[in-house]
Amino acid sequence: MQREKVLVVEDDAVALKVLVKFLTKEGFDVVEASDAKVGLEKIDAEKPSIVITDLNMPYGDGFQIIRHAKKVVPYSQAILVTAFGNIDTAIMALREGVLDYLKKPIDLNELVEVLAVAKDRIREGKETNFSPVLLIVEDDTETRDILGRVMEKENWEILKAKDGQEAISLFKEHKVDLLILDVKMPGKDGLTVFHELRVLSKDFEAIMVSGYGEEEMVLKALEAGAINFLRKPIDLNQMHLFLQKALDALNLKRALKYRSFEFDMVSDIMKCFIGDRELIMGFPVPSNTSLSDAGRRFLDLVPAGIVLVNKAMDVLYANKSVTSTVTGEMKKLDEPLLKGLEKIRILGLAYGQLKSVIEEAFKRKEGMTETIKIGEWAYIVLVKLILIEGEKREEAVLLVIRGERS
Numbered sequence: 001m002q003r004e005k006v007l008v009v010e011d012d013a014v015a016l017k018v019l020v021k022f023l024t025k026e027g028f029d030v031v032e033a034s035d036a037k038v039g040l041e042k043i044d045a046e047k048p049s050i051v052i053t054d055l056n057m058p059y060g061d062g063f064q065i066i067r068h069a070k071k072v073v074p075y076s077q078a079i080l081v082t083a084f085g086n087i088d089t090a091i092m093a094l095r096e097g098v099l100d101y102l103k104k105p106i107d108l109n110e111l112v113e114v115l116a117v118a119k120d121r122i123r124e125g126k127e128t129n130f131s132p133v134l135l136i137v138e139d140d141t142e143t144r145d146i147l148g149r150v151m152e153k154e155n156w157e158i159l160k161a162k163d164g165q166e167a168i169s170l171f172k173e174h175k176v177d178l179l180i181l182d183v184k185m186p187g188k189d190g191l192t193v194f195h196e197l198r199v200l201s202k203d204f205e206a207i208m209v210s211g212y213g214e215e216e217m218v219l220k221a222l223e224a225g226a227i228n229f230l231r232k233p234i235d236l237n238q239m240h241l242f243l244q245k246a247l248d249a250l251n252l253k254r255a256l257k258y259r260s261f262e263f264d265m266v267s268d269i270m271k272c273f274i275g276d277r278e279l280i281m282g283f284p285v286p287s288n289t290s291l292s293d294a295g296r297r298f299l300d301l302v303p304a305g306i307v308l309v310n311k312a313m314d315v316l317y318a319n320k321s322v323t324s325t326v327t328g329e330m331k332k333l334d335e336p337l338l339k340g341l342e343k344i345r346i347l348g349l350a351y352g353q354l355k356s357v358i359e360e361a362f363k364r365k366e367g368m369t370e371t372i373k374i375g376e377w378a379y380i381v382l383v384k385l386i387l388i389e390g391e392k393r394e395e396a397v398l399l400v401i402r403g404e405r406s
Helices: 013-025 036-046 060-070 089-095 108-128 141-152 164-173 190-200 216-223 236-274 293-300 335-344 353-363
Strands: 005-007 027-031 049-055 077-082 100-102 131-138 157-161 178-180 207-208 227-232 280-282 305-309 315-318 369-373 379-389 392-402
Touching: 005 013, 005 036, 005 060, 013 027, 027 036, 036 060, 049 060, 049 108, 060 077, 077 108, 100 108, 131 141, 131 164, 141 157, 141 236, 157 164, 164 190, 178 190, 178 236, 190 207, 190 216, 207 216, 207 236, 216 227, 227 236, 335 353, 353 369, 353 379, 353 392
Parallel strands: 005 027, 005 049, 049 077, 077 100, 131 157, 131 178, 178 207, 207 227, 280 379
Antiparallel strands: 305 315, 305 392, 369 379, 379 392
16 A cells, blocks of 8 residues: 655644654654755655645745645645644634644644544545646637636636636637636627536536626626636736635535445445335355355445444444454444544544444334434445344344444
8 A cells, every 4th residue: 555645844844854754653654854945845856745844944834734745746735733722723724725733732532533534535536637628618719818828827727718708618629627707808708608608518617707887797707616716917826726626626526426426325225125115134154154145245335334233233244344444343332443443533432322223223223223423524325134043033233334434
Protein backbone atom coordinates (compact mmCIF):
# COMPACT_ATOMS: atom_id res chain seq x y z
CA MET A 1 0.00 0.00 0.00
CA GLN A 2 1.33 3.42 -0.93
CA ARG A 3 2.36 5.56 2.04
CA GLU A 4 1.01 9.10 2.19
CA LYS A 5 3.63 11.84 2.13
CA VAL A 6 3.36 14.45 4.91
CA LEU A 7 5.07 17.84 4.88
CA VAL A 8 5.64 19.30 8.35
CA VAL A 9 6.40 23.04 8.37
CA GLU A 10 7.48 24.13 11.85
CA ASP A 11 10.11 26.67 12.94
CA ASP A 12 10.39 25.21 16.46
CA ALA A 13 13.16 22.61 16.11
CA VAL A 14 12.02 20.54 19.08
CA ALA A 15 8.37 20.43 17.96
CA LEU A 16 9.49 19.59 14.42
CA LYS A 17 11.59 16.68 15.63
CA VAL A 18 8.75 15.28 17.75
CA LEU A 19 6.25 15.43 14.87
CA VAL A 20 8.65 13.88 12.35
CA LYS A 21 9.42 11.00 14.70
CA PHE A 22 5.75 10.43 15.52
CA LEU A 23 4.54 10.56 11.90
CA THR A 24 7.29 8.22 10.73
CA LYS A 25 6.26 5.73 13.40
CA GLU A 26 2.64 6.05 12.20
CA GLY A 27 3.69 4.91 8.72
CA PHE A 28 3.94 8.20 6.81
CA ASP A 29 6.74 9.40 4.52
CA VAL A 30 7.75 12.65 6.20
CA VAL A 31 9.24 15.77 4.64
CA GLU A 32 10.26 18.62 6.94
CA ALA A 33 10.70 22.36 6.58
CA SER A 34 11.79 24.92 9.17
CA ASP A 35 10.17 27.98 7.60
CA ALA A 36 7.60 29.03 5.01
CA LYS A 37 10.13 29.59 2.23
CA VAL A 38 11.53 26.08 2.51
CA GLY A 39 7.98 24.75 2.90
CA LEU A 40 6.90 26.25 -0.43
CA GLU A 41 9.97 24.77 -2.13
CA LYS A 42 9.28 21.33 -0.62
CA ILE A 43 5.69 21.41 -1.90
CA ASP A 44 6.93 21.93 -5.46
CA ALA A 45 9.61 19.25 -5.14
CA GLU A 46 7.85 16.58 -3.06
CA LYS A 47 4.13 17.16 -3.79
CA PRO A 48 2.88 16.04 -0.36
CA SER A 49 -0.70 14.85 0.07
CA ILE A 50 -0.87 16.07 3.70
CA VAL A 51 0.51 19.32 5.08
CA ILE A 52 0.87 20.04 8.80
CA THR A 53 1.93 23.65 9.14
CA ASP A 54 2.50 26.19 11.86
CA LEU A 55 0.60 29.45 11.43
CA ASN A 56 3.26 32.00 12.33
CA MET A 57 6.84 31.46 11.17
CA PRO A 58 9.68 33.16 9.29
CA TYR A 59 9.26 34.16 5.62
CA GLY A 60 5.50 33.68 5.50
CA ASP A 61 2.58 32.03 7.23
CA GLY A 62 0.65 28.77 7.25
CA PHE A 63 -2.07 30.04 4.93
CA GLN A 64 0.48 30.65 2.16
CA ILE A 65 1.66 27.06 2.59
CA ILE A 66 -1.89 25.71 2.46
CA ARG A 67 -2.88 27.70 -0.64
CA HIS A 68 0.20 26.56 -2.52
CA ALA A 69 -0.26 22.94 -1.48
CA LYS A 70 -3.88 22.97 -2.72
CA LYS A 71 -2.71 24.45 -6.01
CA VAL A 72 0.03 21.85 -6.57
CA VAL A 73 -1.91 18.85 -5.21
CA PRO A 74 -5.65 19.66 -5.45
CA TYR A 75 -6.75 16.75 -3.24
CA SER A 76 -4.14 17.49 -0.52
CA GLN A 77 -5.31 17.93 3.08
CA ALA A 78 -4.04 20.64 5.44
CA ILE A 79 -3.81 20.71 9.23
CA LEU A 80 -3.08 24.11 10.78
CA VAL A 81 -1.19 24.34 14.08
CA THR A 82 -0.86 27.45 16.24
CA ALA A 83 -0.18 28.47 19.81
CA PHE A 84 -2.27 31.63 19.55
CA GLY A 85 -5.66 30.73 18.13
CA ASN A 86 -8.71 32.95 17.99
CA ILE A 87 -12.10 32.91 16.31
CA ASP A 88 -10.88 34.97 13.32
CA THR A 89 -8.08 32.49 12.66
CA ALA A 90 -10.49 29.57 12.91
CA ILE A 91 -12.87 31.19 10.40
CA MET A 92 -9.99 31.91 8.05
CA ALA A 93 -8.84 28.31 8.35
CA LEU A 94 -12.28 27.05 7.32
CA ARG A 95 -12.35 29.39 4.33
CA GLU A 96 -8.97 28.10 3.19
CA GLY A 97 -10.20 24.50 3.28
CA VAL A 98 -8.18 23.44 6.32
CA LEU A 99 -9.15 19.96 7.50
CA ASP A 100 -8.57 20.74 11.16
CA TYR A 101 -7.19 23.42 13.43
CA LEU A 102 -4.99 22.21 16.31
CA LYS A 103 -3.59 24.21 19.20
CA LYS A 104 -0.14 23.72 20.66
CA PRO A 105 0.94 21.55 22.35
CA ILE A 106 -0.55 19.07 19.90
CA ASP A 107 -2.57 16.20 21.33
CA LEU A 108 -1.07 13.28 19.39
CA ASN A 109 -4.17 11.11 19.88
CA GLU A 110 -6.26 13.87 18.33
CA LEU A 111 -3.75 14.15 15.49
CA VAL A 112 -4.12 10.41 14.76
CA GLU A 113 -7.88 10.85 14.35
CA VAL A 114 -7.43 13.86 12.06
CA LEU A 115 -4.89 11.98 9.94
CA ALA A 116 -7.34 9.10 9.52
CA VAL A 117 -9.90 11.53 8.12
CA ALA A 118 -7.22 13.10 5.93
CA LYS A 119 -6.37 9.72 4.37
CA ASP A 120 -10.06 9.13 3.64
CA ARG A 121 -10.38 12.52 1.96
CA ILE A 122 -7.20 11.92 -0.06
CA ARG A 123 -8.45 8.54 -1.26
CA GLU A 124 -11.76 10.05 -2.34
CA GLY A 125 -9.93 12.98 -3.94
CA LYS A 126 -7.71 10.67 -5.97
CA GLU A 127 -10.75 8.75 -7.16
CA THR A 128 -12.45 11.94 -8.32
CA ASN A 129 -9.28 13.78 -9.38
CA PHE A 130 -9.73 15.07 -12.90
CA SER A 131 -9.07 18.06 -15.10
CA PRO A 132 -12.24 20.14 -14.68
CA VAL A 133 -14.04 21.30 -17.81
CA LEU A 134 -14.77 25.02 -17.59
CA LEU A 135 -17.14 26.68 -20.04
CA ILE A 136 -16.55 30.45 -20.32
CA VAL A 137 -19.56 32.26 -21.79
CA GLU A 138 -18.61 35.86 -22.53
CA ASP A 139 -19.42 38.03 -25.55
CA ASP A 140 -16.25 40.14 -25.18
CA THR A 141 -13.49 38.31 -27.10
CA GLU A 142 -10.56 39.80 -25.15
CA THR A 143 -12.08 39.00 -21.73
CA ARG A 144 -13.01 35.50 -22.88
CA ASP A 145 -9.47 34.79 -24.08
CA ILE A 146 -7.78 36.18 -20.96
CA LEU A 147 -9.94 34.07 -18.64
CA GLY A 148 -9.29 31.01 -20.77
CA ARG A 149 -5.50 31.46 -20.74
CA VAL A 150 -5.44 31.95 -16.97
CA MET A 151 -7.31 28.71 -16.24
CA GLU A 152 -5.47 26.68 -18.91
CA LYS A 153 -2.32 27.27 -16.85
CA GLU A 154 -4.10 25.45 -13.99
CA ASN A 155 -4.54 22.37 -16.24
CA TRP A 156 -8.26 22.96 -16.68
CA GLU A 157 -9.93 22.01 -19.93
CA ILE A 158 -11.41 25.20 -21.38
CA LEU A 159 -14.42 25.67 -23.63
CA LYS A 160 -15.39 29.15 -24.81
CA ALA A 161 -18.67 30.52 -26.14
CA LYS A 162 -19.41 33.99 -27.45
CA ASP A 163 -23.14 33.86 -26.74
CA GLY A 164 -25.87 31.84 -25.07
CA GLN A 165 -26.78 29.69 -28.06
CA GLU A 166 -23.19 28.57 -28.59
CA ALA A 167 -22.93 27.84 -24.86
CA ILE A 168 -25.96 25.55 -24.97
CA SER A 169 -24.56 23.71 -27.99
CA LEU A 170 -21.18 23.16 -26.30
CA PHE A 171 -22.89 22.06 -23.10
CA LYS A 172 -24.80 19.38 -25.02
CA GLU A 173 -21.61 18.12 -26.69
CA HIS A 174 -19.32 18.07 -23.63
CA LYS A 175 -19.44 17.10 -19.96
CA VAL A 176 -19.14 20.56 -18.39
CA ASP A 177 -18.26 20.89 -14.70
CA LEU A 178 -18.19 24.65 -14.16
CA LEU A 179 -19.38 27.75 -15.98
CA ILE A 180 -18.38 31.38 -15.93
CA LEU A 181 -21.52 32.93 -17.37
CA ASP A 182 -21.96 36.57 -18.32
CA VAL A 183 -25.34 37.93 -17.31
CA LYS A 184 -25.77 40.36 -20.17
CA MET A 185 -25.14 39.05 -23.69
CA PRO A 186 -26.63 39.44 -27.17
CA GLY A 187 -29.56 37.15 -27.83
CA LYS A 188 -30.17 34.97 -24.79
CA ASP A 189 -29.08 36.55 -21.52
CA GLY A 190 -27.11 34.62 -18.91
CA LEU A 191 -30.12 33.96 -16.67
CA THR A 192 -32.07 32.37 -19.53
CA VAL A 193 -29.05 30.27 -20.51
CA PHE A 194 -28.58 29.13 -16.91
CA HIS A 195 -32.20 27.97 -16.66
CA GLU A 196 -31.95 26.05 -19.94
CA LEU A 197 -28.72 24.34 -18.88
CA ARG A 198 -30.28 23.33 -15.55
CA VAL A 199 -33.00 21.53 -17.50
CA LEU A 200 -30.31 19.58 -19.35
CA SER A 201 -28.30 18.74 -16.23
CA LYS A 202 -27.94 19.66 -12.57
CA ASP A 203 -24.42 18.25 -12.32
CA PHE A 204 -22.51 21.53 -12.69
CA GLU A 205 -21.87 24.80 -10.86
CA ALA A 206 -22.13 28.29 -12.33
CA ILE A 207 -20.50 31.61 -11.46
CA MET A 208 -22.29 34.62 -12.90
CA VAL A 209 -20.45 37.69 -14.19
CA SER A 210 -22.14 41.08 -14.02
CA GLY A 211 -21.56 44.77 -14.58
CA TYR A 212 -23.09 47.53 -12.51
CA GLY A 213 -26.85 47.80 -12.80
CA GLU A 214 -27.37 44.06 -13.35
CA GLU A 215 -27.80 43.11 -9.69
CA GLU A 216 -31.42 41.99 -10.10
CA MET A 217 -30.54 39.39 -12.71
CA VAL A 218 -27.62 38.15 -10.61
CA LEU A 219 -29.90 37.78 -7.60
CA LYS A 220 -32.36 35.75 -9.65
CA ALA A 221 -29.52 33.51 -10.88
CA LEU A 222 -28.32 32.93 -7.32
CA GLU A 223 -31.87 32.10 -6.24
CA ALA A 224 -32.03 29.61 -9.13
CA GLY A 225 -28.86 27.84 -7.97
CA ALA A 226 -25.82 29.73 -9.27
CA ILE A 227 -23.09 29.35 -6.66
CA ASN A 228 -21.49 32.82 -6.82
CA PHE A 229 -20.93 35.92 -8.92
CA LEU A 230 -18.06 38.11 -10.11
CA ARG A 231 -18.28 41.79 -10.88
CA LYS A 232 -16.56 43.39 -13.89
CA PRO A 233 -13.70 44.11 -14.21
CA ILE A 234 -12.96 40.58 -13.02
CA ASP A 235 -10.42 40.13 -10.23
CA LEU A 236 -8.44 37.08 -11.42
CA ASN A 237 -7.40 36.03 -7.91
CA GLN A 238 -11.00 36.20 -6.76
CA MET A 239 -12.09 34.25 -9.84
CA HIS A 240 -9.57 31.51 -9.10
CA LEU A 241 -10.75 31.26 -5.48
CA PHE A 242 -14.43 31.15 -6.49
CA LEU A 243 -13.77 28.46 -9.09
CA GLN A 244 -11.91 26.28 -6.59
CA LYS A 245 -14.74 26.67 -4.05
CA ALA A 246 -17.28 25.81 -6.75
CA LEU A 247 -15.29 22.73 -7.71
CA ASP A 248 -15.10 21.65 -4.07
CA ALA A 249 -18.88 22.05 -3.77
CA LEU A 250 -19.44 20.04 -6.96
CA ASN A 251 -17.19 17.22 -5.78
CA LEU A 252 -19.02 17.15 -2.45
CA LYS A 253 -22.39 16.85 -4.21
CA ARG A 254 -21.05 14.05 -6.40
CA ALA A 255 -19.66 12.22 -3.36
CA LEU A 256 -23.02 12.56 -1.62
CA LYS A 257 -24.78 11.22 -4.70
CA TYR A 258 -22.41 8.24 -4.75
CA ARG A 259 -22.96 7.55 -1.05
CA SER A 260 -26.73 7.79 -1.56
CA PHE A 261 -26.43 5.28 -4.38
CA GLU A 262 -24.58 2.90 -2.04
CA PHE A 263 -27.31 3.32 0.57
CA ASP A 264 -30.00 2.59 -2.01
CA MET A 265 -28.08 -0.49 -3.11
CA VAL A 266 -27.93 -1.80 0.46
CA SER A 267 -31.65 -1.07 0.86
CA ASP A 268 -32.41 -2.99 -2.34
CA ILE A 269 -30.37 -5.93 -1.06
CA MET A 270 -32.32 -5.82 2.19
CA LYS A 271 -35.62 -5.79 0.29
CA CYS A 272 -34.55 -8.88 -1.63
CA PHE A 273 -34.24 -10.61 1.73
CA ILE A 274 -37.23 -9.07 3.43
CA GLY A 275 -39.97 -8.97 0.84
CA ASP A 276 -43.10 -7.10 1.83
CA ARG A 277 -43.68 -8.51 5.31
CA GLU A 278 -41.06 -10.65 7.03
CA LEU A 279 -37.64 -12.13 6.67
CA ILE A 280 -37.02 -15.83 7.32
CA MET A 281 -33.54 -17.24 6.83
CA GLY A 282 -32.82 -20.94 6.81
CA PHE A 283 -29.40 -22.52 7.25
CA PRO A 284 -29.42 -26.09 5.84
CA VAL A 285 -25.69 -26.42 6.51
CA PRO A 286 -23.44 -28.14 9.06
CA SER A 287 -24.27 -27.27 12.64
CA ASN A 288 -20.95 -25.52 13.25
CA THR A 289 -21.74 -22.74 10.81
CA SER A 290 -24.54 -20.19 10.98
CA LEU A 291 -24.62 -19.14 7.33
CA SER A 292 -24.04 -21.07 4.14
CA ASP A 293 -20.81 -20.46 2.27
CA ALA A 294 -22.82 -18.95 -0.57
CA GLY A 295 -24.54 -16.60 1.84
CA ARG A 296 -21.23 -15.57 3.33
CA ARG A 297 -19.72 -14.83 -0.06
CA PHE A 298 -22.75 -12.78 -0.98
CA LEU A 299 -22.75 -10.75 2.25
CA ASP A 300 -19.00 -10.18 1.98
CA LEU A 301 -19.66 -8.32 -1.27
CA VAL A 302 -22.00 -5.80 0.36
CA PRO A 303 -20.20 -2.40 0.55
CA ALA A 304 -21.01 -1.98 4.24
CA GLY A 305 -20.44 -3.77 7.52
CA ILE A 306 -22.97 -6.46 8.44
CA VAL A 307 -23.33 -7.81 11.97
CA LEU A 308 -25.97 -10.30 13.13
CA VAL A 309 -26.75 -10.42 16.86
CA ASN A 310 -29.18 -12.25 19.14
CA LYS A 311 -30.95 -10.91 22.23
CA ALA A 312 -27.89 -11.62 24.39
CA MET A 313 -25.85 -9.38 22.05
CA ASP A 314 -23.86 -12.41 20.88
CA VAL A 315 -22.37 -11.88 17.43
CA LEU A 316 -23.76 -14.68 15.24
CA TYR A 317 -22.13 -13.40 12.06
CA ALA A 318 -20.02 -10.52 10.76
CA ASN A 319 -19.06 -9.98 7.14
CA LYS A 320 -15.63 -9.20 5.76
CA SER A 321 -16.12 -5.41 5.93
CA VAL A 322 -16.22 -5.79 9.72
CA THR A 323 -13.78 -8.65 10.31
CA SER A 324 -11.10 -6.97 8.19
CA THR A 325 -11.43 -3.81 10.28
CA VAL A 326 -11.93 -4.98 13.85
CA THR A 327 -9.11 -6.94 15.45
CA GLY A 328 -9.56 -9.66 18.07
CA GLU A 329 -12.45 -12.02 18.77
CA MET A 330 -15.93 -10.83 17.96
CA LYS A 331 -18.08 -12.87 20.29
CA LYS A 332 -20.26 -10.03 21.55
CA LEU A 333 -21.41 -6.66 20.32
CA ASP A 334 -19.88 -4.79 23.23
CA GLU A 335 -17.92 -1.62 23.90
CA PRO A 336 -14.58 -3.01 22.59
CA LEU A 337 -16.24 -4.02 19.32
CA LEU A 338 -17.88 -0.61 18.97
CA LYS A 339 -14.49 0.97 19.68
CA GLY A 340 -13.00 -1.10 16.87
CA LEU A 341 -15.55 0.32 14.45
CA GLU A 342 -13.96 3.74 14.92
CA LYS A 343 -11.49 2.62 12.26
CA ILE A 344 -14.26 3.10 9.71
CA ARG A 345 -15.24 6.38 11.40
CA ILE A 346 -18.18 5.16 13.47
CA LEU A 347 -17.77 7.92 16.03
CA GLY A 348 -19.87 9.55 18.71
CA LEU A 349 -22.14 6.52 19.23
CA ALA A 350 -22.31 5.40 22.86
CA TYR A 351 -22.61 1.68 23.50
CA GLY A 352 -25.63 2.22 25.74
CA GLN A 353 -27.37 4.09 22.93
CA LEU A 354 -26.67 1.33 20.39
CA LYS A 355 -27.78 -1.41 22.83
CA SER A 356 -31.03 0.47 23.48
CA VAL A 357 -31.74 0.79 19.74
CA ILE A 358 -31.11 -2.94 19.22
CA GLU A 359 -33.39 -3.86 22.13
CA GLU A 360 -36.15 -1.75 20.58
CA ALA A 361 -35.59 -3.51 17.25
CA PHE A 362 -36.29 -6.87 18.89
CA LYS A 363 -39.75 -5.57 19.90
CA ARG A 364 -40.77 -4.89 16.29
CA LYS A 365 -42.24 -7.26 13.74
CA GLU A 366 -39.94 -9.33 11.57
CA GLY A 367 -38.75 -7.47 8.50
CA MET A 368 -39.25 -3.97 9.92
CA THR A 369 -36.25 -1.68 9.49
CA GLU A 370 -34.95 1.43 11.19
CA THR A 371 -32.12 3.74 10.16
CA ILE A 372 -30.08 5.76 12.64
CA LYS A 373 -27.75 8.47 11.33
CA ILE A 374 -24.54 8.85 13.31
CA GLY A 375 -22.38 11.15 11.20
CA GLU A 376 -22.22 13.17 8.02
CA TRP A 377 -22.14 9.97 5.95
CA ALA A 378 -22.38 7.27 8.59
CA TYR A 379 -25.55 5.36 9.47
CA ILE A 380 -26.74 2.02 10.80
CA VAL A 381 -29.74 0.15 9.38
CA LEU A 382 -31.36 -2.38 11.74
CA VAL A 383 -33.79 -5.09 10.69
CA LYS A 384 -35.58 -7.65 12.88
CA LEU A 385 -35.50 -11.18 11.47
CA ILE A 386 -36.05 -14.83 12.35
CA LEU A 387 -33.26 -17.41 12.04
CA ILE A 388 -34.30 -20.98 11.33
CA GLU A 389 -31.98 -23.92 11.86
CA GLY A 390 -33.80 -27.24 11.68
CA GLU A 391 -36.64 -27.00 14.20
CA LYS A 392 -35.00 -24.12 16.02
CA ARG A 393 -36.26 -20.57 15.53
CA GLU A 394 -34.36 -17.65 16.97
CA GLU A 395 -34.97 -13.91 16.86
CA ALA A 396 -32.06 -11.78 15.70
CA VAL A 397 -31.27 -8.27 14.54
CA LEU A 398 -29.21 -7.58 11.45
CA LEU A 399 -27.15 -4.37 11.48
CA VAL A 400 -25.94 -2.83 8.21
CA ILE A 401 -23.20 -0.40 9.20
CA ARG A 402 -22.00 2.39 6.93
CA GLY A 403 -19.08 4.34 8.40
CA GLU A 404 -17.57 7.61 7.22
CA ARG A 405 -14.94 5.63 5.30
CA SER A 406 -16.31 2.12 4.76
